[in-house]
Amino acid sequence: MPLQSEPPNVKIVIVGAGSVGVTTAYALLLSNLASEIVLLDIDTTRAEGEVIDLSHAAHFAHAKVRVARGYEDCAGATIVIITAGVNQKPGQTRLDLVKTNYRLFESVVPQVARHAPDTILLVATNPVDVLTQAAQDLSGFPTERVIGSGTAMDTTRFRHELGRHYRVNPRNVHAVIIGEHGDSQIPVWSLASIAGMRLRDYCRQAGVEYDEAAMDAVAQRTRGAAYEIIKRKGKTNYGVASVLVGIVEPIVKNNDAIVTVSRVGIYEGVGPVALSMPCKLNNSGAHMDVPLMLDDVEREGLRKSAESILEALNSARNPES
Numbered sequence: 543m544p545l546q547s548e549p550p551n552v553k554i555v556i557v558g559a560g561s562v563g564v565t566t567a568y569a570l571l572l573s574n575l576a577s578e579i580v581l582l583d584i585d586t587t588r589a590e591g592e593v594i595d596l597s598h599a600a601h602f603a604h605a606k607v608r609v610a611r612g613y614e615d616c617a618g619a620t621i622v623i624i625t626a627g628v629n630q631k632p633g634q635t636r637l638d639l640v641k642t643n644y645r646l647f648e649s650v651v652p653q654v655a656r657h658a659p660d661t662i663l664l665v666a667t668n669p670v671d672v673l674t675q676a677a678q679d680l681s682g683f684p685t686e687r688v689i690g691s692g693t694a695m696d697t698t699r700f701r702h703e704l705g706r707h708y709r710v711n712p713r714n715v716h717a718v719i720i721g722e723h724g725d726s727q728i729p730v731w732s733l734a735s736i737a738g739m740r741l742r743d744y745c746r747q748a749g750v751e752y753d754e755a756a757m758d759a760v761a762q763r764t765r766g767a768a769y770e771i772i773k774r775k776g777k778t779n780y781g782v783a784s785v786l787v788g789i790v791e792p793i794v795k796n797n798d799a800i801v802t803v804s805r806v807g808i809y810e811g812v813g814p815v816a817l818s819m820p821c822k823l824n825n826s827g828a829h830m831d832v833p834l835m836l837d838d839v840e841r842e843g844l845r846k847s848a849e850s851i852l853e854a855l856n857s858a859r860n861p862e863s
Contacts, residue, residue, distance in 0.1 A: 552576045552794050555610065555619045555658070557650060558626030559583035562666060564592045565783035566623060571596060571603050573787050575794050580619070582610035583626070613653040619661045621790055622654050624677070627667035632773050640669050644676055644858035651680035662793060662827050665690045665804075666786055670723045671851045672858060674804045674816035686827030690804030692818030693719040694785045696727055697802045699767045703760040708744070710736055718802050719764065720834070721817050721847030728843040729761045732836065792823040799823050805830065810845035815852045817844075 554576045556563045560583075567579050579596075583589040589609045596607045616622055627643040647667075654663065663681060665674045665688070674690030681688060696719035698712075705712035717734035721727045736744045745752040771778045792799035804818045805828050821828040836844065 550575070550577065550794060552620045553578040553580065553618055554790065555580045555582055555616050555622045555654075555661075557582045557622060557624045557654065558667070559585065559589040559592050560625060560629070561777050561779040562782055563623070563625040564596070565779040566625065566666075566786045567592070567596055567607065568599065569783045569787045570790065571600055571605055571607065573791070574603065574605070575787070575790055576605050576620075579605055579607045580610045580615055581607070582613070582615065613657050616654050616658040616661065619658045621662045621664055621793060622658055623664045623666060623786060623790075624650065624654075624673075625666045626650060627673075629777055632769075632776070640672050640854050640858045643667055643669070643673060647673055647676045647680060651677050655681035655683065661687070663688045664786065664789060666782060668723070669851075669854060671804050671816045671818070672855045675806055675814070675851075675855055676858070678806050678816070684827070685806050686829055688805065689789065689821075689823075689828045690723070690816055690818070691782065691785055691789060692723050692804030692816075693721065693727055693802045694789060694818070695782055696723060696764055696767075696818075698781065698785060700729060700760070700764045703763050704734070704736075704741075707756060707760055708736060708748075708750075718820060718834075720802060720819050720840075721844050722851050723804065723818060724850075725765065726843070726847040726850045727765060728840055728847060729764065730834065730836065730840055731757065732840060733834065789823065793825055793827070796825040803828050809848040810841055812845055812848035812852060815848050815855065817848055817851055 556567055559581045570576055570579055581589045581593055593607050593609050627646055628639055663677050665677050667673050670690040678688040700717055700719050701712040701715040704715045704717055715736055718730050719727050734741050742752045768778050800820050801823055802818045803821050804816045806814050806816045819830055821830050
């Protein structure tokens with residue numbers, strides 16, 4: 543196997559050495575996007591074991607992997623990925639986790655911000671939209687430098703399901719999920735396309751029926767994918783790790799890729815609140831330069847999604863309510 547080229551001088555800190563954090567570290571190690579990967583976890587013994595194991599997997603990788611001594615090791619990080627938190631259990635919604643994980647962020651985020659004031663925060667902990675807003679509030683960072691993984695995973699699942707239905711490679715499907723990374727997410731049917739054609743036009747050209755019931759089932763499988771995985775194996779980790787690397791890459795490479803990620807804004811008159819829309823990612827963060835041309839149903843869905851997230855956020859901010 544040929545040696546990979548040297549990675550860029552990029553330090554990435556992952557807060558949380560659970561299954562998502564460690565799988566992300568492994569995916570980053572293989573991606574050659576970072577020269578240094580640091581695991582930070584309250585359980586340093588576990589983190590040390592993971593680092594030793596990761597080091598043994600790094601035969602042809604140039605990145606150094608190590609355990610953080612404390613939050614001071616966030617200093618100089620290009621990106622700090624936060625995966626720490628209570629995991630979603632079978633039958634729980636992501637919003638059910640909000641109060642516990644919000645309290646955790648009150649402890650974690652100010653320490654990261656103090657030691658790494660110029661970093662980009664990438665939030666993966668659920669409920670990711672509420673905690674993206676919390677991370678910005680608690681860090682004081684500009685909007686573009688606090689990014690949630692949001693519906694990037696849902697968009698990947700949506701394209702997978704559409705590709706499977708139409709028997710085309712998901713790379714040739716252009717479709718997005720916006721809004722909450724959760725039950726109020728919105729599939730943007732009005733803009734979904736294959737080979738440059740909207741779905742109804744594609745079906746006409748391909749001589750196949752546009753099946754509304756089948757599309758509803760695609761949306762349902764997309765929305766329920768995490769529940770099905772958690773019911774069977776108790777967690778999700780591989781998909782979200784690959785999505786996190788997919789968010790890190792355009793930031794590190796400064797290549798202006800458009801990804802559906804969560805960031806704080808005003809959506810259909812509701813906010814400030816964090817939810818997902820397509821954003822341009824580069825080395826200064828996430829930028830929402832061009833609003834989507836949504837139809838009336840999608841705009842109303844986005845408004846309701848924003849209200850749902852804002853309600854959960856207010857609940858987390860006022861734990862006695």
